Amino acid sequence: MKKNNxxxxxxxxxxxxxxxxxxxxxxxxxxxxxxxxxxxxxxxLNLTKKGAHAAQFKPMPKKWDETYDVxxxxxxxxxxxxxxxxxxxxxxxxxxxKMPVHGGNSIINGGDFCAPDTKLxxxxxxxxxxxxxxADMMKAGQYLNHPELARIVANQSRDALExxxxxxxxxxxxxxxxxxxxxxxxxxTINASGSELVNKMFAKIKELGVNVQTRTKLVSFITNKxxxxxxxxxLKGYRFPDEKSGKVAYIKAARAVVLTSGGFSRxxxxxxxxxxxxxxxxxxxxxxxxxGEALLAACMAGAMNVQxxxxxxxxxxxxxxxxxxxxxxxxxxxxxYGPMIxxxxxxxxxxxTGNRKERADAIILxxxxxxxxxxxxxxxxxxxxxxLQKGIEAGAIKKFNTLEDLAKNYDIPVDxxxxxxxxxxxxxxxxxxxxxxxxxxxxxxxxxxGPFYAAxxxxxxxxxxxxxxxxxxxxxxxxxxxxxxxxxxxxxVTGGVHGAVRLGxxxxxxxxxxxxxxxxxxxxxxxxx
Amino acid sequence: xIQTKCRKSREMAKAKFFIALFVPLFFLAILVSTGLSAPKxxxxxxxxxxxACHESKRVLPPDHPDTKQMGLSACSPCHQKMGESxxxxxxxxxxxxxxxxxxxxxxxxxxxKRQAVEMAKCITCHNPAKLVEKTAxxxxxxxxxxxxxxxxxxxxxxxxxxxxxENYCNQCHQFNxxxx
Numbered sequence: 100m101k102k103n104n105x106x107x108x109x110x111x112x113x114x115x116x117x118x119x120x121x122x123x124x125x126x127x128x129x130x131x132x133x134x135x136x137x138x139x140x141x142x143x144l145n146l147t148k149k150g151a152h153a154a155q156f157k158p159m160p161k162k163w164d165e166t167y168d169v170x171x172x173x174x175x176x177x178x179x180x181x182x183x184x185x186x187x188x189x190x191x192x193x194x195x196x197k198m199p200v201h202g203g204n205s206i207i208n209g210g211d212f213c214a215p216d217t218k219l220x221x222x223x224x225x226x227x228x229x230x231x232x233x234a235d236m237m238k239a240g241q242y243l244n245h246p247e248l249a250r251i252v253a254n255q256s257r258d259a260l261e262x263x264x265x266x267x268x269x270x271x272x273x274x275x276x277x278x279x280x281x282x283x284x285x286x287x288t289i290n291a292s293g294s295e296l297v298n299k300m301f302a303k304i305k306e307l308g309v310n311v312q313t314r315t316k317l318v319s320f321i322t323n324k325x326x327x328x329x330x331x332x333x334l335k336g337y338r339f340p341d342e343k344s345g346k347v348a349y350i351k352a353a354r355a356v357v358l359t360s361g362g363f364s365r366x367x368x369x370x371x372x373x374x375x376x377x378x379x380x381x382x383x384x385x386x387x388x389x390x391g392e393a394l395l396a397a398c399m400a401g402a403m404n405v406q407x408x409x410x411x412x413x414x415x416x417x418x419x420x421x422x423x424x425x426x427x428x429x430x431x432x433x434x435x436y437g438p439m440i441x442x443x444x445x446x447x448x449x450x451x452t453g454n455r456k457e458r459a460d461a462i463i464l465x466x467x468x469x470x471x472x473x474x475x476x477x478x479x480x481x482x483x484x485x486x487l488q489k490g491i492e493a494g495a496i497k498k499f500n501t502l503e504d505l506a507k508n509y510d511i512p513v514d515x516x517x518x519x520x521x522x523x524x525x526x527x528x529x530x531x532x533x534x535x536x537x538x539x540x541x542x543x544x545x546x547x548x549g550p551f552y553a554a555x556x557x558x559x560x561x562x563x564x565x566x567x568x569x570x571x572x573x574x575x576x577x578x579x580x581x582x583x584x585x586x587x588x589x590x591x592v593t594g595g596v597h598g599a600v601r602l603g604x605x606x607x608x609x610x611x612x613x614x615x616x617x618x619x620x621x622x623x624x625x626x627x628x
Numbered sequence: 629x630i631q632t633k634c635r636k637s638r639e640m641a642k643a644k645f646f647i648a649l650f651v652p653l654f655f656l657a658i659l660v661s662t663g664l665s666a667p668k669x670x671x672x673x674x675x676x677x678x679x680a681c682h683e684s685k686r687v688l689p690p691d692h693p694d695t696k697q698m699g700l701s702a703c704s705p706c707h708q709k710m711g712e713s714x715x716x717x718x719x720x721x722x723x724x725x726x727x728x729x730x731x732x733x734x735x736x737x738x739x740x741k742r743q744a745v746e747m748a749k750c751i752t753c754h755n756p757a758k759l760v761e762k763t764a765x766x767x768x769x770x771x772x773x774x775x776x777x778x779x780x781x782x783x784x785x786x787x788x789x790x791x792x793x794e795n796y797c798n799q800c801h802q803f804n805x806x807x808x
Contacts, residue, residue, distance in 0.1 A: 200777060200785070
């Protein structure tokens, strides 16, 4: 049962107000909202979180160490988009990043950017529309998506892609498919990595004269007597994950702060508060800095959060390699071309082109890793050669001359497997899967041509759908249902766009669309002083 | 019954007192002893003069020849670069630097209070493009370039000068690099 809905939050807030009138600022001084709640539940679950700061109200500093119009927190897709737009709107901008390197998760992402009606789709003869993309997002999101936000992403993602190409200079050269979408709509960067876009954005902001301060960690937001965010307290020279490192400094944001600090997939304490199943038994695909303290700091400053317990596991990761690895790029290119097999039975068990949540849940339910496989027609055609080669070198992808060899290697009952492959091939022939309704692509062929390639799959924590509540202007909404003045947010730190499930390739779209909106609006804020 | 309980609680209180007294003292002792054994960073020390910083602590094997007058080139006949006796990873890189004539001042400057050295300083001697070329054949990946950061990653993320170096890539990957 999902518990973190707005109604309950409102109820909690009302409960609090019974003990006296609690304005947002009062709330900050006393209970400190959800941050405090999270800490309390953390204790109840016997979780300790290293370096967690006790909630406290931050008074205005006597002196600001630095002053900007717009302060962006985080240097991934959303942060860099916001910084570019704010700068181009005439604001003086800085970007802070707690890690020693820029780019967050964006620089290690797979480079798939979903957008409808793109050049690559037209060249491939794919018919698509914002309406269809929105429908796919809502269906996968179990209709928990905040419709207005989802619609903005669907409607504006093509513009965002074109801006990434024509203004930023990133190249997108390949059209991919991701489970849960009705059509191929993932426009992939030339190097199959988000780094193509991040590094070109990074070069762009340097060219525009925006500085990025790495090893600079947000400690807390600073609010004035009207409850407006006026700046932030940071640790400079912070050395992740040493909470004792760094020197305190105060950065004034004359117009606004844009929070683009990403999700909390690597935050074991916070993710277990939200979803107690997600213990350290589950690895994550994320960079180590994907922790939730900036999100919680925003809550302590009055920001409301939603749907925090919808945490996505990637169903395409391998237990035979660390982190994201190479297997996701192998697996996702093969769904709709090759079958996914339960090695215990030798049979298929789920719709290969199902969305991430459905597939991850199906694998976790089996309780052991499963196999994805493809033949020498599908694999060279579909899989990025570098990913295949690296996956093989890492030992996570294996090559077999015959299906029997493959079965033997994974302890699959050979006869059952042989029958199942014949059945799968018959579905491919008629382009219709009678068993699980897998989408079979028009150019798919029966899996018969050796050698065969296979990999084991076991889910890893990948994306946190929940986060801060924002409106259509990327303005953060508070526990009083009013905008938190001076605070904008975009990307994975926000919640609502994806509802229960984020579809593959929509993170890039979300980050660029809302990052730009946040940057533009932050620059437009009236300076407070 | 009540008496036993009282005695028990008194004993427990006593035990708690000793724990409260000795546990912090114990940790303090560890801190002091490790503090004392940490080598000094004497900028005037001759490269091969271990005792100048390490004092009486023995840092070389007992049968090791005297190093007082040695520079890096004198080490190499015995410690071949990639061989079993290689000094790579056995000694902080600051030592190799110092032995090769790169003194503290050459990186940190003359300031009384030494600051951390920026990557810009490293690349005045170590050209990134040349490093990429030099390590192109290392498996499974070239450690000096990546699809994420190209050759722009800060040297100090892996190559620490005054403490053990690390393999930064391994926070997500599994590359068995031998990081000097």
